[in-house]
Amino acid sequence: MEQSQVMEGVVKILTPWVKNDEALQAVSLETNILDDLKVNSARLVDVVIAFEDEFDIEIDDEDVDTVNTVGDAVQLISSKLG
Amino acid sequence: MSRRVVVTGLGVVAPNGTGVPDFEASLRLGRSGIRHVEAMAEAKFACTVAGVPQGVDALVEQEFDEDERLVMNGSHRFASLACLEAWKAAGLERPARDSEEVDWDTGAIIGTGIGGMDTTAEKVVPLTNAGKVRRIGSTSVEQVMASGVSARISGQFALGNQVTTNSSACSTGTEAIAMGTERIRSGAAKRMLCGGSEAATHYIWAGFDAMRVLNRRSNDAPEKASRPLSASAGGFVPGAGAGVVMLESEESALDRGAKIYAEVAGQGINCGGHRMGGSMTAPNPESVRRCIDAALADAGLLAADVDVINGHLTATGADPREIGSWAAALGRGPGELPLITATKSMIGHTLGAAGAIESVASILMLKGGYVHPSINCEDVHPEIEPHASSISHELREFEDMKVIVKAGFGFGDVNACLVFRKWEG
Numbered sequence: 212m213e214q215s216q217v218m219e220g221v222v223k224i225l226t227p228w229v230k231n232d233e234a235l236q237a238v239s240l241e242t243n244i245l246d247d248l249k250v251n252s253a254r255l256v257d258v259v260i261a262f263e264d265e266f267d268i269e270i271d272d273e274d275v276d277t278v279n280t281v282g283d284a285v286q287l288i289s290s291k292l293g
Numbered sequence: 294m295s296r297r298v299v300v301t302g303l304g305v306v307a308p309n310g311t312g313v314p315d316f317e318a319s320l321r322l323g324r325s326g327i328r329h330v331e332a333m334a335e336a337k338f339a340c341t342v343a344g345v346p347q348g349v350d351a352l353v354e355q356e357f358d359e360d361e362r363l364v365m366n367g368s369h370r371f372a373s374l375a376c377l378e379a380w381k382a383a384g385l386e387r388p389a390r391d392s393e394e395v396d397w398d399t400g401a402i403i404g405t406g407i408g409g410m411d412t413t414a415e416k417v418v419p420l421t422n423a424g425k426v427r428r429i430g431s432t433s434v435e436q437v438m439a440s441g442v443s444a445r446i447s448g449q450f451a452l453g454n455q456v457t458t459n460s461s462a463c464s465t466g467t468e469a470i471a472m473g474t475e476r477i478r479s480g481a482a483k484r485m486l487c488g489g490s491e492a493a494t495h496y497i498w499a500g501f502d503a504m505r506v507l508n509r510r511s512n513d514a515p516e517k518a519s520r521p522l523s524a525s526a527g528g529f530v531p532g533a534g535a536g537v538v539m540l541e542s543e544e545s546a547l548d549r550g551a552k553i554y555a556e557v558a559g560q561g562i563n564c565g566g567h568r569m570g571g572s573m574t575a576p577n578p579e580s581v582r583r584c585i586d587a588a589l590a591d592a593g594l595l596a597a598d599v600d601v602i603n604g605h606l607t608a609t610g611a612d613p614r615e616i617g618s619w620a621a622a623l624g625r626g627p628g629e630l631p632l633i634t635a636t637k638s639m640i641g642h643t644l645g646a647a648g649a650i651e652s653v654a655s656i657l658m659l660k661g662g663y664v665h666p667s668i669n670c671e672d673v674h675p676e677i678e679p680h681a682s683s684i685s686h687e688l689r690e691f692e693d694m695k696v697i698v699k700a701g702f703g704f705g706d707v708n709a710c711l712v713f714r715k716w717e718g
Contacts (some may be wrong), residue, residue: 227359230391257363257430 212292214285217266221284224261228254240282262288296478299716301551302385302539304378304488305653306371308344308532308640311352312378317657321688323666325516325639327530332495333502340507342515344532344641345493346371358390361449366412366436367492368405369445371535371646376403376446376486383484383539384551388451398483398545400454401446402473403537404465405490406645406703407497409437414496442490454482460645462703463605465489466536467648471560471709473540483545486537488649493533497644501531504574506609519642521606521635522616522677522684523670529607532641536649538656555656558696558714559592561585565706575611576702578618585622585700588710594696596623599631599712601664601697603655606635607642613676615702620680627679634658634667634685648701652711655699659713662692 222238229235230249234242244250250258255278259270262284268291278284303313308326310316319326326344334341353362353370356377365373380387388394412433420429435441440458447456455476461468466489473487491497501507508528511518519530546553561584565577589596602619606612620630636651643650658664664685673681700710 227363230360253431254360255431256427257432260428260430 214289217285217288218281220265221262221281221288224258224265225250228258238281240280240285242281243279244281244284266292268292297543298474298477298540298557299543299546300538300554300557300656301541301546302379302383303554303653303656304375304382304537305650306346306349306375306534307536307650308346308534311346311348311374313382313653313657316653317661319639320654320657320665321663323639323668323688325519325668327515327518327641329515330495333498336495336499338495338499338502339505339509340502340528340530341512342518342530343493343498344530344534344643346534349374364432364435365445366409367494367533368409368442368490368535369436371492371533372403372442372446372490372537373449375488375490375535375537376449379486379537379539380450383541392451395451395453397453399450399452399485400476400482401443401452401456401486402459402469403443403446403486403488403490404459404469404645405439405442406460406462406465407491408439409441410497411492411494412436414494446486454485461707461709462705463642463644463647464701464703464707464709465645465648466650467652467699467701467709467711468562469649470538470540470557470652470711471562474557474560477540477542483542485540487540488535488537489646490535491533491644491646498531507531508608517669519608519638520669521608521638522612522667522674523608524672524674526608526612526674529609529637530641532643534640534643534646534650536646536651536653538649538652553716555659556714556716557711558594559588559590559712561587561591561710563587563708565708567706571706573706574704575706576708577706578614580706581615581618581702581708582622584708584710585619585698588698588712592712592714594712596625598696599623599698600694601631601658601691602633603651603697603699604633604635605700605702607637613674616677616680628682630680630683632664632685632689632691633680633683634664636665638668638670648699648709652699655697655713659694659697659715662690662694664689664691
């Protein structure tokens with residue numbers, strides 16, 4: 212899967228939880244999920260479940276801790292997709 | 294300083310009307326909101342009809358952002374819509390979601406009888422049993438915690454006063470309004486959103502069906518199924534929804550020129566202690582009488598001042614005893630009781646929401662000067678027959694109505710009673 216497709220899926224899943232629409236409009240791989248998009252940290256577990264369903268992968272709890280930016284999520288998912 | 298408490302907003306999600314205009318139209322017409330529920334039939338319930346609010350999804354989609362919709366379960370959705378309607382009716386501005394302003398003078402007591410059973414049954418239990426706890430996600434705790442429903446409301450309206458959930462079975466909604474009234478009287482709050490909410494899920498209703506307290510005789514005629522006061526009453530019909538009133542100190546309401554629907558003149562709350570005929574499932578008649586008397590005394594009114602009774606009246610064997618308690622409390626003999634009506638005849642028993650939805654109905658009747666029909670009691674119960682002339686079988690215009698009393702009685706032998714008085718300044 213192309214990185215752009217993964218990015219599209221990640222942004223689609225994050226969108227309902229985003230509290231900063233301006234940051235979403237300007238989203239890039241460097242965008243921080245909590246600090247920039249203002250996603251409630253409690254909802255990250257829902258986001259990760261949605262990643263698993265969307266991309267048919269499994270994400271370990273340890274891997275979740277490495278995700279800060281949209282790019283981190285895209286990289287993690289891409290690595291699982293092989 | 295005035296300690297009078299008035300109602301400045303109403304909101305309702307009921308089986309026969311979502312929103313006050315729809316609900317009031319149904320009340321006047323005697324329109325039932327009881328329908329066949331396929332999930333009950335599939336699960337082999339003896340009773341396969343219930344009162345389920347309609348048109349809720351579209352309204353929730355219209356009024357709430359996606360992140361809020363994703364975290365709300367059934368009772369949250371009903372309560373959120375009812376609170377929003379009451380908030381707007383009170384002439385208050387909905388706070389911006391990104392505003393940091395908190396309304397320190399306004400709180401909420403939004404009760405529920407059962408709570409987040411839909412979340413428990415559809416998510417927590419199946420995923421836990423399947424060894425997939427991780428997939429429960431982040432939202433189940435805020436949905437199943439007893440206070441989840443009021444916690445949801447506090448965020449939507451930036452409430453900074455007391456925010457809590459009461460629970461007293463079927464007197465929950467009535468009790469919430471009584472408790473909010475006291476909060477305002479004490480001077481601790483200017484406004485309180487008060488009421489109750491109960492989800493529409495057959496998982497809540499299953500236990501009642503197993504107790505054989507639901508009506509199993511009218512599955513083929515849903516609109517005839519809820520039959521308070523009748524000889525053919527065969528148990529209650531379960532229902533769901535939410536009712537909310539905005540309570541406000543008279544001083545605050547007058548200061549800001551708010552529209553006033555009615556005054557909460559008095560309230561009473563007590564318990565029968567499971568004695569003198571009372572039990573976990575039946576009310577102690579003496580405690581019911583005392584609760585009604587206490588509410589009237591709190592209002593500074595006499596029994597003779599009561600114009601209309603909107604009873605608890607569930608369509609079980611408790612109806613005749615309840616009428617006996619009203620007669621004892623008000624000191625009235627056969628043919629002397631005020632007009633009696635039962636909102637449950639149209640909406641079923643909405644459990645923790647019942648007292649709140651029925652209080653909204655009571656306030657609408659008081660303000661509109663009418664008594665809604667109590668449907669499905671063409672065959673008055675023989676023990677109630679001496680008081681039959683007091684039953685409001687048809688819509689009655691009653692422009693001079695000054696006082697309507699609403700009571701709710703719940704499992705646990707708990708009672709709550711409210712006295713609403715017409716607002717005349």
